Amino acid sequence: MPGPYRWRKRVEGHFCRWTMPREAILDLLTRTSQHLTAKEIYASLLQLYPGIGLTTVYRTLDLLEKSGLIKKFNFGRGENRYEFASENKPHHHHLICTKCGQIIDYSDFANEELELVKKTAKHLAEKYKFIVHDHNIEFYGLCQQCQKRQ
Amino acid sequence: MPGPYRWRKRVEGHFCRWTMPREAILDLLTRTSQHLTAKEIYASLLQLYPGIGLTTVYRTLDLLEKSGLIKKFNFGRGENRYEFASENKPHHHHLICTKCGQIIDYSDFANEELELVKKTAKHLAEKYKFIVHDHNIEFYGLCQQCQKRQ
């Protein structure tokens, strides 16, 4: 684990207390490009932080999500997956292979997409009086490898 | 339950045998505009078909989904929800209230959206050698009622 409490300042106001497990979980998510499950995070941290509990991982992920620092996704495979959400990180969506579960981030046509999304959100706000906070776009199909071994 | 086996013809080729539970489940999904869970379907059918088992509901939903007659959604609330998928039914997506879970179907800007989706799918096929079979767009936010009682 890196120097303790590197994230404390970035996180101020969101939490009563900043602790080692919280630091470790957030730090791991900022360092990976993968979309990890709670169990994967737990397994990964267990090496550096033998005392950590899976319960704490779930609780911390919940808190981090509620404070907007990470995003939670369910790609229809039974478990939730998490990724770090930064203002700096480019807006992106996901390609999901329905065979092997591989997830690819893409951000192509982000401008056109954002334009349509904004327009739609505005329209929906008027038509349904629905306030849009977030949106999600995903494509399902087969990745290159799974096409071959089909 | 309506006349038995009304759906048999529409379903030919997808199943070895067409049975009462299958008829009842598919029929229910074609008659509702809601996005039902397995348990909701089970509870609803129990009145008309007292012998039915929840296991059969799950198994049938699985088969119906695999044969493309229904679609499965996970709106991040722990259970899957199902809706009838017909060629006649207009292409639509969902607004999900993050507070009460209400789901609204919308199909505004369907043409523009489909255009962008097609273009993106084609681009992704080239760039990532990924074959797109399906896509999903959803907006998360607050419905009118939940804005008031916020």
Add this chain to the structure above:
DNA sequence: TTATTAATGAAAATGGTTTTCATTATCATA
């Protein structure tokens, strides 16, 4: 009508996630 075997339903198992509760550790205050 019968035989084959797919489909069913009850009960048990599974697996991701949440809750409970006694213990530990953070941090504001002295």
Add this chain to the structure above:
DNA sequence: TATGATAATGAAAACCATTTTCATTAATAA
């Protein structure tokens, strides 16, 4: 820099949607 209030933790149990098992039932081809 102690200290005390209480937030956070971890282990175990509970929860809950879904899947599996297996003996029984029922659909369909012959």
